[in-house]
Amino acid sequence: MLTLILYNVTNGLMLGAFYVLMALGLSLILNLSNVINFAHGNFLALGAYMALELTKVIGFWGAFLVAPLLTALVGAAVELLMRFVYRRDPVYSLLLTFGLAFVMQGLMLWWWGPTPQEMHMVPALEAPVSSELFFITWYRVFMVGIVIAAVIGIFAFLRYTRVGLRIRAGTLDLDTVSALGVNVRMLRTFNFTVGCLLAGLSGVLATGAIGINPNMGDDLLMPSFIAIIIGGVGSLTGTLFGGLLIGVTAALTAAVYPAASEVVIFVMLVLVLLIRPRGLMGEEGMLS
Amino acid sequence: MTKISASGPIARRTLLRAGVAAGALQITSPFILTARGETPVKIGMVNPLTGVLSALAQSELDGAKYAEAEINKKGGILGRPVQLLVEDSANDVGTGVQKTRKLIDRDQVDVILGDVNSGIAAAMGQVTNEKKVFHIVPGGHTDTITGVDCKWNVFRVCNNTTMDTGAITPELVKRFGKKWFFISPDYAYGHSLQEGFIKALKKLGGTYDGDYLPINNQDFSATLIKAKGYKPDVLLNNMGGLTQINCMKQIVQFGMQKDMALGGALFEFETVKALQPDAQAGWWVMEWWWDQPKVPEVVKFVADYRAATKKTPSARDWFGYVSMHTVRVAAEKAKSVEGPKLALAMEDLELPPDVGLGPLKVVYRKGDHELMPAIFVGQAHPPKAGPEDVYTIEAAIPGVEAAGPVEETGCKMVHPA
Numbered sequence: 001m002l003t004l005i006l007y008n009v010t011n012g013l014m015l016g017a018f019y020v021l022m023a024l025g026l027s028l029i030l031n032l033s034n035v036i037n038f039a040h041g042n043f044l045a046l047g048a049y050m051a052l053e054l055t056k057v058i059g060f061w062g063a064f065l066v067a068p069l070l071t072a073l074v075g076a077a078v079e080l081l082m083r084f085v086y087r088r089d090p091v092y093s094l095l096l097t098f099g100l101a102f103v104m105q106g107l108m109l110w111w112w113g114p115t116p117q118e119m120h121m122v123p124a125l126e127a128p129v130s131s132e133l134f135f136i137t138w139y140r141v142f143m144v145g146i147v148i149a150a151v152i153g154i155f156a157f158l159r160y161t162r163v164g165l166r167i168r169a170g171t172l173d174l175d176t177v178s179a180l181g182v183n184v185r186m187l188r189t190f191n192f193t194v195g196c197l198l199a200g201l202s203g204v205l206a207t208g209a210i211g212i213n214p215n216m217g218d219d220l221l222m223p224s225f226i227a228i229i230i231g232g233v234g235s236l237t238g239t240l241f242g243g244l245l246i247g248v249t250a251a252l253t254a255a256v257y258p259a260a261s262e263v264v265i266f267v268m269l270v271l272v273l274l275i276r277p278r279g280l281m282g283e284e285g286m287l288s
Numbered sequence: 289m290t291k292i293s294a295s296g297p298i299a300r301r302t303l304l305r306a307g308v309a310a311g312a313l314q315i316t317s318p319f320i321l322t323a324r325g326e327t328p329v330k331i332g333m334v335n336p337l338t339g340v341l342s343a344l345a346q347s348e349l350d351g352a353k354y355a356e357a358e359i360n361k362k363g364g365i366l367g368r369p370v371q372l373l374v375e376d377s378a379n380d381v382g383t384g385v386q387k388t389r390k391l392i393d394r395d396q397v398d399v400i401l402g403d404v405n406s407g408i409a410a411a412m413g414q415v416t417n418e419k420k421v422f423h424i425v426p427g428g429h430t431d432t433i434t435g436v437d438c439k440w441n442v443f444r445v446c447n448n449t450t451m452d453t454g455a456i457t458p459e460l461v462k463r464f465g466k467k468w469f470f471i472s473p474d475y476a477y478g479h480s481l482q483e484g485f486i487k488a489l490k491k492l493g494g495t496y497d498g499d500y501l502p503i504n505n506q507d508f509s510a511t512l513i514k515a516k517g518y519k520p521d522v523l524l525n526n527m528g529g530l531t532q533i534n535c536m537k538q539i540v541q542f543g544m545q546k547d548m549a550l551g552g553a554l555f556e557f558e559t560v561k562a563l564q565p566d567a568q569a570g571w572w573v574m575e576w577w578w579d580q581p582k583v584p585e586v587v588k589f590v591a592d593y594r595a596a597t598k599k600t601p602s603a604r605d606w607f608g609y610v611s612m613h614t615v616r617v618a619a620e621k622a623k624s625v626e627g628p629k630l631a632l633a634m635e636d637l638e639l640p641p642d643v644g645l646g647p648l649k650v651v652y653r654k655g656d657h658e659l660m661p662a663i664f665v666g667q668a669h670p671p672k673a674g675p676e677d678v679y680t681i682e683a684a685i686p687g688v689e690a691a692g693p694v695e696e697t698g699c700k701m702v703h704p705a
Contacts, residue, residue: 004513011509105338114342116533116562126541134516134542135509209541210506211533211562215339219504254510258499259474261510 008255009248014140016247017147020240022220023227024154025198027239031171032191034090035082038097041217042104043196047071047203048212049112052119060122068200075196079189108214116211139208167191226269232282241280328371329625332391334402339379340504340530341404343558344604348426350597351608365619377403384408388415398625401611406430406477413442422627424614426607430480434656438699441627443634443657445607452553452573453484454690455663460571461492464549465521470498471511471535472526481526481553505531508538524552533562540567555668557602560678565670568678574664576603577681585641600676613643628704647684655694660687
């Protein structure tokens, strides 16, 4: 029994690591720009498709490096549209990204079709680490390693670089940052691009576990939002813990009552909103 | 001023009446003058063109469109052109029902086809029955559609889950053993399928365990950990569409196929093609297969279909194709496209060989409105003779044998007065 619990906790942490990567990108965009990016899951799918095409030309490792960057470039282009709605009611950005999600999905469906596609992995990565720990493949270890590196990278960037400092300051008071002479437009563009880069990276990593299709990001988007709310809007550390928490909870529920493995994260969301609306590490008033 | 006489200038009212009559003639005359043959027979298809079942839905649509062109080339249905109208149910019951109502009420379709999702198909059946519109379910498998919830206006092309499970279970038990583990989706189809398997397995003295998972489930690790601990003879992947692909991927990544046999009911052509070679494995049912060299009609159909669409037809393409031609054949028999007349014409209707496209007779059974084709049992494998040679038929089971008697389906068909 203990072994089973340990197995499922380990499994949950790996699943949670993936949610963390998705949620961090979403959180970055939300914190600075106050934009709820409903198209974030579609950027994930775009990253996966780009990796699929690039693998044919520059191999898996080349695609792994280039696909997120290309996704980020598309994100930078899309951010130009966001400029029209920054000063408006947040509903406008919500509607814009919602519409963008449908447009992106439709374009991917039109170009690549509905038939799922498979990306060929490096064979060595697909094997389990041992017969005992059969559910931990080298690919999953690799994925967790990348997520850890990405998280450390993002936190270090925000903590120790000038641009990172400006982003952090901007999440608290963008008007003052602007008044101090910082080019807020460029800051927002850069921040949005980094968010999409993380989505693209998530998409590339997802190809190792699930088939590539235009809808692949849809079912990962809601857990990402929930991770942000549970962790606390405005807190990247909270998002980190929120992602891991929902991953572990979903995995343990799947071990006991699999049919409820999806709904349990919504139950957690409701409980957090009722008991501590600002989330585990959020600040008062951030949700509004 | 002189009084207007009958032979004098036309009265204002007369002029107005004449004007109204002339205007009415302008509006109505096309309908009067146009032959009935120019009014198309409208067939509405509702399918999940977006979502986890989209690839399967698209294939059904491809088959239906191919049939539409074929039927129209040969003069249509009862001399009238066929028009296929398509709506996306987005894999959601509410949306599917709303789109069905829209097709019937606004677009005035004569026939409804759909849905791949069994739950949506069942809900659509309620609407079409209420509206007395003829309804064919090309690819929704749950038993209740032609079982306890059977309706006089609803017919089904694909097998029900009892047929699929009844066909494959003896083969899996004979080859691998009786201890099974199920991974099934938690909706109408998944429950129906697993119950069908359990019923067939128990008859042979088997034991089982399993999990129901959300239809969109992406991570199967927890269930596979449980399956590994159970040590079954056969691991059955009953998921559908994209989730079946993801499940197979993870089964193979975890090396489960080394310890247990893989199998299940449906492992569709679209799904098999999307997998890497090491995941193209296991024993499965195919409801129709393109490679039937001993059936000349199939050979011709596949060649023509490939030429027209640049793809090899799957069972789903065949479902869409058969559905459209069924309407044609039934209308020719009934000399009408009215729902009740089509339904009566369909009962015990044998499809011609160039539509049935199989080694055995293909008939719509009167008692439950279920199509009875041959059910293929065989093995999936990496490509052999070509990239699409990913399945080998080991046996063709008559559908009527696998289905069992009508009395056991629970269907009590009631026709309208």
